[in-house]
Amino acid sequence: MEVTIRRATADDVELLSKRFDAYRVFFGQDSDVPLAQEFLGDRLRNSESVIFCALTPDERCVGFAQLYPSFSSVSAKRTWILNDLFVSEPFRGMGIGARLLAEIRAFGEATRAKSILIETKASNTGAQKLYESHGYQKVTERFFYERENQRTS
16 A cells, blocks of 8 residues: 655644544543544644654555654763554554654654664564564663552543
């Protein structure tokens, strides 16, 4: 399938929101398209994330990847956190995820980032295979910790 990968702007929020909502549902959240629109709109308008979208020739969004900026204090360089990568079920296995990763790699190089970091569930073996086939390596000598706040609203 022919797709175009391009960086999203705030004008693309409506185009992306249904796909972002499907991504959240995939991870066990209730569907809430207005929430998806608000969240993505805030990220893009405030330059808090970079989103690449995969578009069909008729401008349907069939996948996306969202990066958040971070920094490495030790190396004194920028890093990017690939927080979200999603391709709609009917379009999986067509190389769209690989194309998104290639675009992210080029973007990381263009922004002179030290690295691109990815977190995925241990059970998400499909994503792990994709990442590893593109040169990402599992970091086993570090641990990732999380403490959820009691109040998030």
